[in-house]
Amino acid sequence: MSAHALxxxxxxxxxxxxxxxxxxxxxxxxxxxxxIIIKPYGWEVWEGIxxxxxxxxxxxxxxxxxxxxxxxxxxxRREAEHVExxxxxxxxxxxxxxxxxxxxxxxxxTSETIIGEAFSQWIQSYRDLPFLINQWANVVRWELRTRPFxxxxxxxxQEGHTAHADHDDAEAFTLQxxxxxxxxAIREAAIPVIKGLKSDSERFAGAxxxxxxxxxxxxxxxxxxxxxxxxxQNFARVFDIQYLDASNQRQYxxxxxxxxxxxxxxxxxxxxxxEKGLRMPPRLAPIQVVIVPIFKTDDxxxxxxxxxxxxxxxxxxxxxxxxxxxxxxxxxxxxxxWEMRGVPVRLELGPRDVQSGSVVAARRDQPGKxxxxxxxxxQIGAQIKLLLDEIQANMLALATAFRDANIIDVASYDELRQxxxxxxxARGWWADSAVNERQIKEETGATHRCYxxxxxxxxxxxxxxxxxxxxxxxxxxxx
Amino acid sequence: MSAHALxxxxxxxxxxxxxxxxxxxxxxxxxxxxxIIIKPYGWEVWEGIxxxxxxxxxxxxxxxxxxxxxxxxxxxRREAEHVExxxxxxxxxxxxxxxxxxxxxxxxxTSETIIGEAFSQWIQSYRDLPFLINQWANVVRWELRTRPFxxxxxxxxQEGHTAHADHDDAEAFTLQxxxxxxxxAIREAAIPVIKGLKSDSERFAGAxxxxxxxxxxxxxxxxxxxxxxxxxQNFARVFDIQYLDASNQRQYxxxxxxxxxxxxxxxxxxxxxxEKGLRMPPRLAPIQVVIVPIFKTDDxxxxxxxxxxxxxxxxxxxxxxxxxxxxxxxxxxxxxxWEMRGVPVRLELGPRDVQSGSVVAARRDQPGKxxxxxxxxxQIGAQIKLLLDEIQANMLALATAFRDANIIDVASYDELRQxxxxxxxARGWWADSAVNERQIKEETGATHRCYxxxxxxxxxxxxxxxxxxxxxxxxxxxx
Numbered sequence: 001m002s003a004h005a006l007x008x009x010x011x012x013x014x015x016x017x018x019x020x021x022x023x024x025x026x027x028x029x030x031x032x033x034x035x036i037i038i039k040p041y042g043w044e045v046w047e048g049i050x051x052x053x054x055x056x057x058x059x060x061x062x063x064x065x066x067x068x069x070x071x072x073x074x075x076x077r078r079e080a081e082h083v084e085x086x087x088x089x090x091x092x093x094x095x096x097x098x099x100x101x102x103x104x105x106x107x108x109x110t111s112e113t114i115i116g117e118a119f120s121q122w123i124q125s126y127r128d129l130p131f132l133i134n135q136w137a138n139v140v141r142w143e144l145r146t147r148p149f150x151x152x153x154x155x156x157x158q159e160g161h162t163a164h165a166d167h168d169d170a171e172a173f174t175l176q177x178x179x180x181x182x183x184x185a186i187r188e189a190a191i192p193v194i195k196g197l198k199s200d201s202e203r204f205a206g207a208x209x210x211x212x213x214x215x216x217x218x219x220x221x222x223x224x225x226x227x228x229x230x231x232x233q234n235f236a237r238v239f240d241i242q243y244l245d246a247s248n249q250r251q252y253x254x255x256x257x258x259x260x261x262x263x264x265x266x267x268x269x270x271x272x273x274x275e276k277g278l279r280m281p282p283r284l285a286p287i288q289v290v291i292v293p294i295f296k297t298d299d300x301x302x303x304x305x306x307x308x309x310x311x312x313x314x315x316x317x318x319x320x321x322x323x324x325x326x327x328x329x330x331x332x333x334x335x336x337x338w339e340m341r342g343v344p345v346r347l348e349l350g351p352r353d354v355q356s357g358s359v360v361a362a363r364r365d366q367p368g369k370x371x372x373x374x375x376x377x378x379q380i381g382a383q384i385k386l387l388l389d390e391i392q393a394n395m396l397a398l399a400t401a402f403r404d405a406n407i408i409d410v411a412s413y414d415e416l417r418q419x420x421x422x423x424x425x426a427r428g429w430w431a432d433s434a435v436n437e438r439q440i441k442e443e444t445g446a447t448h449r450c451y452x453x454x455x456x457x458x459x460x461x462x463x464x465x466x467x468x469x470x471x472x473x474x475x476x477x478x479x
Numbered sequence: 480m481s482a483h484a485l486x487x488x489x490x491x492x493x494x495x496x497x498x499x500x501x502x503x504x505x506x507x508x509x510x511x512x513x514x515i516i517i518k519p520y521g522w523e524v525w526e527g528i529x530x531x532x533x534x535x536x537x538x539x540x541x542x543x544x545x546x547x548x549x550x551x552x553x554x555x556r557r558e559a560e561h562v563e564x565x566x567x568x569x570x571x572x573x574x575x576x577x578x579x580x581x582x583x584x585x586x587x588x589t590s591e592t593i594i595g596e597a598f599s600q601w602i603q604s605y606r607d608l609p610f611l612i613n614q615w616a617n618v619v620r621w622e623l624r625t626r627p628f629x630x631x632x633x634x635x636x637q638e639g640h641t642a643h644a645d646h647d648d649a650e651a652f653t654l655q656x657x658x659x660x661x662x663x664a665i666r667e668a669a670i671p672v673i674k675g676l677k678s679d680s681e682r683f684a685g686a687x688x689x690x691x692x693x694x695x696x697x698x699x700x701x702x703x704x705x706x707x708x709x710x711x712q713n714f715a716r717v718f719d720i721q722y723l724d725a726s727n728q729r730q731y732x733x734x735x736x737x738x739x740x741x742x743x744x745x746x747x748x749x750x751x752x753x754e755k756g757l758r759m760p761p762r763l764a765p766i767q768v769v770i771v772p773i774f775k776t777d778d779x780x781x782x783x784x785x786x787x788x789x790x791x792x793x794x795x796x797x798x799x800x801x802x803x804x805x806x807x808x809x810x811x812x813x814x815x816x817w818e819m820r821g822v823p824v825r826l827e828l829g830p831r832d833v834q835s836g837s838v839v840a841a842r843r844d845q846p847g848k849x850x851x852x853x854x855x856x857x858q859i860g861a862q863i864k865l866l867l868d869e870i871q872a873n874m875l876a877l878a879t880a881f882r883d884a885n886i887i888d889v890a891s892y893d894e895l896r897q898x899x900x901x902x903x904x905a906r907g908w909w910a911d912s913a914v915n916e917r918q919i920k921e922e923t924g925a926t927h928r929c930y931x932x933x934x935x936x937x938x939x940x941x942x943x944x945x946x947x948x949x950x951x952x953x954x955x956x957x958x
Contacts, residue, residue, distance in 0.1 A: 028597065028600075028601075030546070030547050030593070031551055031554070031593070031596070032547040032549050032550070032551065032584065032593075033575075035547040035548075035549065036547075037544065037545070037546050037547065037593075037597060038544060038545040039544050040542035040543060040544050040612070043542075043543050043544050043545055044542075044543070046545075047543070063519035063522075063523075064519060064522050064523070064526070065516065065517060065518055065519050065522050066516070066517040066522055066525075066635070067509070067516050068509050068511040068514035068515075068516065068633055069514075069548075069586070069617055069619065069633050070511050070514065070570070070619075070633070071511070072510055072511065075510070087577070088576055088577050089576060090574075090575075090576070090577075091549070091572045091574070091575045091576075091584075092572060092573065092574035092575070093570045093571060093572050093573075093586065094571065094572075094573045094574060095569075095570070095571035095573060095583075096512075096569075096570045096571070096621045097567055097568060097569070097570075097621030097623070098566065098567050098569075098621075104574075105511065105570075107548075107572065107586070114509070114510070114511075114516075117510065118507065118516060121507075122507075127806070127807070133519070137617075138548055138616075138617065140548065140549075142575045142576035142577075144576070154547055154548050154549070156545065327606070328606070
């Protein structure tokens with residue numbers, strides 16, 4: 001741990017973020033432009049996100065597969081909008097095995113094209129539908145401005161691709177995945193994301209509809225945490241994905257795609273961190289409980305360490321991820337260190353606790369309230385599990401209250417400007433218009449985040465144009 | 480499923496292998512040179528291997544991390560032997576974001592160099608040791624002759640890298656990992672691999688010692704399934720990985736590295752497959768039980784499908800991976816199809832079974848003996864779990880008997896030639912000699928596979944040179 005103080009997130013959120021990522025050992029800088037090394041403490045958060053999603057995907061009948069890292073350059077030209085979106089971001093392999101390649105390969109920015117071609121070969125009949133595939137993989141996009149986890153030249157993600165017999169089935173599946181994303185974000189990451197529909201100008205090129213989950217970060221800016229696209233028949237036409245229907249007619253499939261990346265690790269950091277450092281939601285915390293032994297003499301040490309080891313074993317048996325900090329540092333130093341890393345529960349155990357059969361617990365979730373309490377050692381595993389559940393619920397409640405306090409209804413462009421200036425999401429009636437969106441973005445820096453799926457009844461006047469409309473939208477500055 | 484018959488593995492193992500990989504839907508060909516698409520049925524086998532290893536690594540205290548895909552080209556030149564080994568195999572990125580790069584990047588053939596540099600920064604003191612890191616990742620080596628799973632230009636693997644305070648700790652860890660690999664291969668994949676030490680000429684460039692697990696495939700050839708290297712202080716010197724010892728002296732670390740790849744999926748196919756197709760060991764089988772409903776009339780169908788669904792639910796509740804084949808094909812076709820895919824247990828359920836509360840089970844493990852038996856429906860989950868355990872054990876026993884029958888002791892070069900010609904592993908006293916190894920390889924095609932860790936007592940005369948020696952070695956043709 002470096003010696004300087006952590007920047008205050010209230011004063012300079014960006015400096016705070018960059019500092020905490022490295023100081024909490026989530027990542028390390030790498031010698032590769034725009035790429036980080038994900039260290040174990042960051043990797044385990046990603047593993048948690050990954051297994052939470054994978055379980056949910058499989059319950060929907062999605063199967064995992066793996067497609068090649070490299071894509072023939074010509075594939076990227078098949079789909080005009082695709083090229084336009086990706087070509088400035090491509091890493092190109094021109095030499096292989098010591099020789100210049102006749103046709104270069106690009107490192108996948110997504111596997112869309114190669115999966116599209118595979119679908120066209122694999123799908124024959126309506127009996128094959130729905131066809132549900134997901135891939136966990138690394139992708140590369142040559143981004144100019146990068147930030148750890150949020151935007152890196154290489155990142156890890158899952159990309160799902162599905163084919164359906166008709167529009168409604170594709171649409172229903174697109175929304176099922178959106179529910180999976182939201183459920184993971186809310187239950188596991190304790191981030192009360194808002195499910196919504198992207199505006200026409202923000203939707204994925206070639207999609208009918210793009211749905212998003214938007215999270216509010218600690219600086220009140222928005223982070224798009226995952227997207228689910230209903231691609232209609234557009235991609236099926238480009239890649240010739242057809243099936244024979246029940247009456248033996250050839251039809252184009254209706255496809256979807258959806259992705260969520262290591263950016264979500266950045267969301268966990270930014271949604272919950274505070275002036276002391278990270279706050280890890282228990283369900284994703286690599287270490288849920290840290291045990292700090294406290295002793296002065298060697299005799300005390302022997303008794304305390306024996307009791308600490310028994311405690312760790314009990315917690316492990318109860319499937320709590322517990323860690324003993326046996327380092328040769330003062331307890332105060334250790335307390336700060338684990339607070340900085342955001343471990344949800346710290347247990348302190350000294351000679352008097354050994355004698356009295358108790359342990360002191362401090363929780364990390366409630367900023368400003370350390371909430372120390374003394375627990376009896378009996379049934380400690382069950383007690384700690386309850387405490388972790390309570391912390392998980394409290395973190396979600398705190399994040400939800402923060403979000404709700406910072407979504408401000410606006411009835412005019414002036415009101416929106418004020419919200420954007422003081423921070424938060426502006427919510428107002430919005431008559432869809434790409435031109436007006438662009439204007440707002442240029443003048444305020446805020447973008448159309450989504451039309452929340454949860455809409456009020458009735459209609460109102462667009463806060464910008466005054467036109468009558470039936471939908472409200474959220475605008476905010478975003479990552 | 481294509482209509483032509485599967486080639487006979489006894490007549491043309493290689494043609495059989497290439498055919499079964501695609502017909503059993505383990506993989507598909509891809510438009511990328513030397514790369515395959517791993518389809519769900521193959522991917523799930525890899526997921527099984529991965530989680531079996533990951534669990535074991537974590538129990539040893541190994542932590543996962545993730546390092547960049549791209550490596551500055553200059554890094555590859557740091558270590559002379561490293562360059563020599565890898566440079567003809569590199570894929571080089573020369574263009575990024577539309578511009579020629581000042582320094583090209585190579586796609587990692589391993590992460591050795593970038594992890595070495597990270598270790599030099601992260602490790603400070605003896606308190607940091609042992610330092611145990613693993614990475615699950617894709618790597619690219621521009622291989623000229625490729626075969627699905629066994630040798631592909633891109634493959635997936637884990638690479639572990641550890642640093643230790645002294646030789647003995649590094650050596651002990653190298654062997655612990657070898658045990659983990661062997662335990663996974665034997666218990667999960669039912670492949671009775673032999674743990675051994677590579678000869679000087681077969682060991683990893685720069686290592687003190689390379690240990691291997693060698694499996695015998697169905698054609699009696701050897702497949703190296705995983706390797707664990709004690710790197711001594713060689714890599715630590717190249718990458719300057721030092722620590723302060725307890726008396727405050729700087730010391731070079733002792734490092735290890737170890738890897739196992741998607742090649743292991745090929746091992747499962749080749750160790751167990753037969754003339755009917757794959758045979759999946761239950762613990763790695765994507766589908767452990769397939770249920771085939773049998774009916775003629777619509778009334779029968781209603782009753783049978785209801786019972787089949789209840790059966791599937793019971794099996795799923797018992798954590799058996801069960802699949803219902805409700806496709807619109809004749810039962811006979813389905814039987815062949817699932818036999819080809821190697822599903823360990825097939826359950827047939829028709830109207831009479833529904834009435835009598837029973838189900839017919841056929842097992843796939845014993846070639847030539849279908850072993851149909853009628854099971855009562857009561858406690859079917861527990862019965863099937865026992866049956867799966869029995870099949871797993873039987874597959875290991877069959878593979879072990881096959882292996883032992885095909886390891887032949889040789890006392891002369893002539894005897895070795897005969898073994899190599901008729902197939903199998905030749906075992907004989909061997910006085911280490913790179914020159915003699917090369918001679919044998921050139922003349923017979925067989926290579927030194929390993930000195931098995933399990934050695935006889937005493938000494939003998941080298942079967943080739945006649946020199947006295949205390950070690951026996953295995954020679955065989957290998958993949």
